Amino acid sequence: MLDKKVIELLNDQINKEFYSAYLYLDIANYYTANDLDGFANWYTIQAQEERDHALLFLKYLQINGIPVELKAIDKPDKIFSGHIDPLLAGAEHERYVTSLIHNIYDAAYGVKDFRTMQFLDWFVKEQMEEEENADKMVNKYKLFGDDPKSLYLLDQELAARIYSAPSLVL
Ligand code: FEO
Numbered sequence: 001m002l003d004k005k006v007i008e009l010l011n012d013q014i015n016k017e018f019y020s021a022y023l024y025l026d027i028a029n030y031y032t033a034n035d036l037d038g039f040a041n042w043y044t045i046q047a048q049e050e051r052d053h054a055l056l057f058l059k060y061l062q063i064n065g066i067p068v069e070l071k072a073i074d075k076p077d078k079i080f081s082g083h084i085d086p087l088l089a090g091a092e093h094e095r096y097v098t099s100l101i102h103n104i105y106d107a108a109y110g111v112k113d114f115r116t117m118q119f120l121d122w123f124v125k126e127q128m129e130e131e132e133n134a135d136k137m138v139n140k141y142k143l144f145g146d147d148p149k150s151l152y153l154l155d156q157e158l159a160a161r162i163y164s165a166p167s168l169v170l
Contacts, residue, residue: 003111007066009104010057010116015071016100017054021047023093026076027086034083036151038159042137043086045163052166053123059170060119084141091134098127122168 002010024047031039061068078089101123108116144150 002064002066002116003107003113006104006107006111006113006116007061009100009107010061011066011069012071013100013104014054014057014061014068015073016097017050017057018073019076020093020097021050021054022073023076023078024050024090026078027080027090030080030086031083036083036155038155038157039083039086042158042161043090045161046090048163049166053126056166056168056170060116063170064115083145084138087134087137087141091131091138094127094130094134098131101127126166 024043028040028043028047031037031043058068078086080086080089101120105117105120105124107113108120140154144154
């Protein structure tokens with residue numbers, strides 16, 4: 001049986017990951033509306049990854065015999081007034097998610113829950129990649145976003161992203 005606080009945080013993380021998917025779908029919507037279909041593709045796939053993260057937390061609780069409570073997902077409420085705004089929001093959001101993962105890890109560490117710590121190890125590493133990718137998006141836009149020809153090429157590059165299932169299998 002897992003610790004009550006750890007269970008609560010793991011259950012909340014299902015909701016946070018689905019919110020991340022919602023946020024990235026909202027970002028994809030913004031870029032679709034602005035004819036940047038490659039950016040929209042990148043964030044649609046990002047939303048699929050977030051759904052996968054949510055399902056991993058859900059399955060981890062189920063495997064441990066914990067009843068899962070699905071909660072309401074907040075409406076994404078960011079206002080984007082320029083093409084760089086969603087990229088900055090994404091980078092900021094990933095840092096927030098990292099803090100959530102570290103918080104669960106801290107709770108698991110406090111009660112010597114080695115099983116949950118090992119489960120979370122994948123997410124700790126994943127968050128390093130998530131932050132790196134989000135920062136790269138911001139930096140690439142800063143480099144190329146002001147020149148229409150370069151922006152077109154960047155959009156083409158982002159259109160090539162394809163979905164791949166998470167490497168963590170439970
Ligand atoms: Fe589920 Fe983008 O981290």
